[in-house]
Amino acid sequence: MNTEAILSFEEAMEKYDPVLGFEVHVELNTKTKMFSSAPNVFGDEPNTNVNEVDLGMPGVLPVVNKTAVESSIKIGLALNCKIAESCRFARKNYFYPDTPKNFQTSQYDEPIAYDGYLDVELSDGTVFRVEIERAHMEEDAGKLTHMGGATGRIHGADFSLVDYNRAGVPLVEIVTKPIEGAGSRAPELAKAYVAAVREIVKNLGVSDARMERGNVRCDANVSLRPHGRERFGIRSETKNVNSLRAVEHAVRYEIQRHAAVLDAGNPVVQETRHWHEDTRTTTSGRPKSDADDYRYFPEPDLVPVVASREWVEELRATLPEPPAARRKRLQADWGYSDLEFRDVVNAGVMDEIEETIAAGASASVARKWWMGEIVGRAKNADVDPGQLGVQPATIVELARMVEEGRINNKMATEVLDGVLAGEGTPADIVEKRGLAVVSDDGPLLEAIDAALAAQPGVADKIRGGKVQAVGAIVGGVMKATRGQADAGRVKELILEKLGVTA
């Protein structure tokens, strides 16, 4: 289907300098829609979350959702934007069945938030500042399903079915300024930027931020210019790149495609591109043309939104700690190294570790359990670590029992498996399974005598001062006691018996 030439990424980077731009649409998680009181709910039966406003019936009037405006201001503040003292809505006119009104109510020349920035951290800790042009309020469109045809895609479809449940869902569109200077890190930056926006809106609690549900959607603009030239090249806009991985791949692919076009001496066509996850390529959508003449004009059915400074400051006071600042604080509090902390973040257990520490575990104990035990089990079960259902209190209890010498680490992991299998609390399981560290020295001394007799050579080495050889004897004792002995106590007893001081 798609046989367009591409250059290798390395060659493209040698010859050209990429410039990026993003439009990220965020669906707000308000209870109702932007301009109607119909519910904003995902996944319900088609055309049941609609009323006359959403269907664009004659004579209906929109009324702005106050919570949606507040959420929009919060997003603007979190993106370090200025908040407009006064702004208006505008009609963006186009004919397409996803919009029954034949216009989308949006904002045009007066966005509610503008001139901001977001500091994006790349995987190696490099911070890249992305300038935000604007964040404006608008409404989502209905969902079209193309039916018939061979491919299920729009090309060759016989007809389309429309569900307007999504029509009117509040959206905030965040538009960046052109992003220059990313160089070969452009694909990585693209992914990191969208991830950062998603994290912010989730942290604010204003969006469910689930990309697989379309709560956060990205249009990625890419252009290339020869190194050293200031003027931008012609851009393409890849629409609806809806996973973080896809954002990275789409930007990378477009850079390679543009490079091949330019290398062949051709101009890049300014057009919309469609992203295909299966082939990890884009195909041509439509060229920019008359259809983009949206004839915006101020929405006569809505009055201006005036954000008094008092209101803005009230909202600012409710903002949670920014995600990047929170990470920095937690790492410092916990005393993890950069590498340890990055592993924790990448494993997705930062929140869990925070809760476990809050429940009374030390930072090192919390990390040991989550990273050493639970992450692996989650991977085997193919779920997120948080979904295994491990309670912070369980870890605190296990750690305490180990510390008190009642069970050892090996038993503790066995108890954890019991908890996950639904056998009860750690204390229940310890009792039921008869788990207990053997602390009576009598049976231990017998096992030590047997282990020393079994390895006389090792015993001699220890007597001769090679204290580290004691491990072999400890191992023998642990084996004989089926792991129920306290290894530390066993070592003490062996050394005592052989008359050696550690």
Added chain:
Amino acid sequence: MAAINRDDVAHLARLAHIEMSDQELDRMAGELAVIVDSVKSVSQAAGDDVPATSHPIPLTNVFREDVVGHTFTADQALSGAPDSDENRFKVPAILDEA
């Protein structure tokens, strides 16, 4: 006199999905220019001290609390649809407009 030529009218007609004959395009080119000029005369009444407005009533912040109100059933929603299928509006396949 506002400069609105035949091509401008044809462009607007296409954007508005209105089919117009050659004669209609010619006639509208003249009429639209007059209409635009007539509307423009409003600006003569407003001095420099009158800011532009998009709304005749000096209101701001007319908001609704975020509380769920009424909805239609799917049957009600589709009752006026020319065609439907699987509780959804059925429309001709439309490619991205070019």
